[in-house]
Amino acid sequence: MKYELNTTEPGTVFSHFWSTCVGAGRAFEGLRTEWQQQLEMTVADCGFRYIRFHGLLCDEMSLFHYDNGTVSYNYAYIDMLFDRLLQIGIRPFVEFGFMPRDLASGEATQFWWKGNITPPMDYTIWADMLAALAAHWIGRYGVEEVSSWYFEIWNEPNLRAFWTGTKSEYFHLYEVSVKALKSVCSSLRVGGPATSNFVPDDRFEGETEDYSKHRTHLVEDLQTLKWRGVWLQDFLEFCRNRKLPLDFISAHPYPTDFALDGQQTENGKGCMKGRSRHSGSVKDDILWIRQLLTGCGYPGLEIHLTEWSSSPTSRDCSHDYLPAAVYIVKSCIDCIGLTDSLSYWVFTDIFEEAGPGPEAFHGGFGLLTMQGIKKPSYLAYHFLNRLGHKLLQRSDYHAITKDASGKLTGIFYNYPLEMTSAVPIAGYPNHTAAEIIQSTGSAVSIHLNLTGLCPDTHFSLETLDVTHGNATTLWKEFGCPKNLTREQCCQLSAFTGKLKTQTFVSDHTGSLQLHLVLEPWNIVFLSETGC
Template structure:
């Protein structure tokens, strides 16, 4: 047995108000994928269940959206019909675009066919003025179509990960000039419109390493992933970005970066190493971001982490497993109060950066797979969405919250085994690492004790574990068939929604005591009815 876990508080305890950051935004692959019926159906499903209010994707200006064409006579044709179709449908379901401005259309790009299966033109424009004209025409178009009051609630983020060579075949100074031009034309339309960046990749250590992972600046040998968290980690380009914008009197309404806890960029040119940081890497990184923004020339800038997951690989089998769901829950709860949004990358396995996934469970990022089967991480966001807006108690095993309007309580708990001191390791070639991680740890007792409740108040307890609500476990039980038949797909959808539910009641004195044994990686929700 592992040491018991407990969550205890009084319903009358003074709460700390907070804004949930986990359901502000969610990611998607590229804009053109949103033209598919199944993509939109899945978008509606996850937003209704998980409460996401914005969605962000790449490729808004890619050729398959037909937004920009330079004609033989020197004229330019702008066409926003495909964008309109996507934005209209999103807004109709109550979801707003978190606009990523990129990549360049072919006719504008200095280099073409650079990144992803769909050959994004991830290079600066041949003429930054043409880029500015496109951004201006697009922004004015959406203002005209949707009204300024609506578009004032949107975010305009310039590019994606310009510090990494695959995603930007240009220099830091070229990106800064693109940001300058974008900010100028957007603010000229209405200075209240929100623009931000630099949308850089995951954090890097201050130290530099050679091939043997030796820190040559501090003469410290780094041999394990745990050693990495003894170093000072920092976001890429952020301080230079602040300085550039301050010196040039440019606005920064929000900052963005992508704090993946694995697969970190080795340097600002995208050379990298596959390493896994400590389990507390994300809350540490987000707390540092808050500190840096507060001390910057833009202390009022919002902080939006527009990509984040347990790893940055769309072929990491761990994404399909229960341990990924538990890690996501823990990292989000541990980060309360640090950021304005932490956007999970991505909501669906309809995702084609590396082409289509070959199997139903191929380690894609999605909260749901290609066949719309919910994965365990879907349940994480669904349960997070049940939490209130006042934090009453928080421990290593979860949190208890209260709804300020109704006074009702809602809690989430998880068994993240203490034997696992890191973020869950990636499983990139086979499922072996993911299976070994799933088998780590021991069962333990989880206790809830709530006092000062209304007498006889009712609660529902929900458990997600390998026997309840885990689509991958259900798939393994039927022999891992691939491809799935229609009947098998329906069976797995049903299994994925078949969580363990039980109802409980406080006693006449207003006390609720619950105790249950949970296996490693279990997720538990307790909600007052």
């Protein structure tokens, strides 16, 4: 691949939408010291500006109490968490869920930590609770600050695993919620429906999921199907017809034929085989949303993809290896200018939906292990955060940018052509499958001729590959211990910082010729370091 670039070109301004938001497991985990320390490091390195998590309204946060007809609120734990978030320098992307037990209409729960997933027994009391919370936050942090947050109503209500009600009941929940929040302050930004994920059939056309209408298991090639978002058109039409405020639309574009753990096996109601869609499916999904918004009379509405990863399972060994990192970079570069956020799920493996992680490298969603060891995916976001905000050149293998001072930065990556799908799932504990994926593909040669530089401009190249910065390589040398010693944690953390580095200098004419051989699943970062 040969590219020419005159670096004096002005470039096109773009936003780092990938840094808008990042996910975390649940609110209660955020009260832990290690979680907070890891988040502080992540914000500093990766530039995330908002954080979204489940469980804000669950009983362990002790907010809502209802006794003999009397409602009371205890804001202490929420205050501790939100105070610390703002101190770290990250704002809440508030997800209102799940249901406090005293307000729940049923007993159904989800996850190891048993979040109640039933509708409220009284929608007025629910609305009053949200209004009280909003008023409390405004009193504590000020209207200007709270108006800069986002408020999302529930999580993935199209899935019976997260909402035992119907589509119409969720729409009613949104209506009473947005009215309650806007009654406190009209500038609060409220949206939904946070559905997951995209489907190619009519399973969600009714009030609840119809398993008999699943179609993905009937085809060999998922790409032959036409995928679309869930409930989004109905939700937009509901808001328009009811004249309800809507500040953003949200969805979860996981690139798979299933939406959560447990669905990827035959269940007698239709089946999802645990397969991945094509490698560019997230871009397709965003373009579908943009077209829908225009057609429904909402052009320009903010799009927030509030959960996303290479798969929706917290036991996918591929999350710990290089391919996950390259998939992140590819998807983010592909989607420049198309969305307001693409929120990675999640920043840390201190995450307990299926219970605590069984070992250090268990394929958790996190950019960091439970011990705070940086995975390749973490380094991918660190590289992306260091890009400038003016795009000079982009291809399927690289992007060159310029920062406010005029210095160049660039990222090169090889998502091999042999891998036509998003990163396949390597179910825990199958690390061998993840390593096979990591060994798949061919190298790519990149020739880049930069002109218009000052003479003797210095550049640095940092390479993330199998033997540089990839913690699982050293972990394997240790014998893949389930429990790490303190010394092993220190060594692994140090290893993630030891990238391969090279330096280059432009010639007397201000030109620099780079010849890079990108091995499959490698990432290389270019930065101008001075004259």
